[in-house]
Amino acid sequence: MKGFPDLPPIWLVLFLVLNWAMASAVPGFYVGPFTTGLSWGFIGLGLAVIGWSAFWFWKRKTTIEPHHMPEKLINEGPFRLSRNPIYLAMVIILMGAIFGRGQPINLILLPVFVVVLSMRFVIPEEVSLKKAFGATAEEYFAKTRRWI
Numbered sequence: 001m002k003g004f005p006d007l008p009p010i011w012l013v014l015f016l017v018l019n020w021a022m023a024s025a026v027p028g029f030y031v032g033p034f035t036t037g038l039s040w041g042f043i044g045l046g047l048a049v050i051g052w053s054a055f056w057f058w059k060r061k062t063t064i065e066p067h068h069m070p071e072k073l074i075n076e077g078p079f080r081l082s083r084n085p086i087y088l089a090m091v092i093i094l095m096g097a098i099f100g101r102g103q104p105i106n107l108i109l110l111p112v113f114v115v116v117l118s119m120r121f122v123i124p125e126e127v128s129l130k131k132a133f134g135a136t137a138e139e140y141f142a143k144t145r146r147w148i
Helices: 008-025 033-060 085-101 104-143
Strands: none
Touching (some): 008 085, 008 104, 033 085, 085 104
């Protein structure tokens, strides 16, 4: 995919479009007020976690962009709970969008999205962190889960 902007939000948008297309092709379940509220709740939670995580990148004055060499290891805020809170938040947003469309078969998109994020971003970022921070990164990895 030469020339494709390889950024996690682009992948999220692609999966959101795929969710919409799949749900539009096959009739789903009635989405009532509870499901709609649940959907928006997950989307709001995901956006809040992204904002909280982005704040820590800003506070520590390091890059948020994947595929760049990290300047600092962030292990505060949401990074105490997950090594990848932004990617986890994107999965939560996709889950909310799937609930909002009322098509349970689209739940298959969640593990596929996790694999895409892991292969394209999480694993390469962990390699970069190990190169940049050595034993400190290894210690962080040992005490903090990759996802949740």
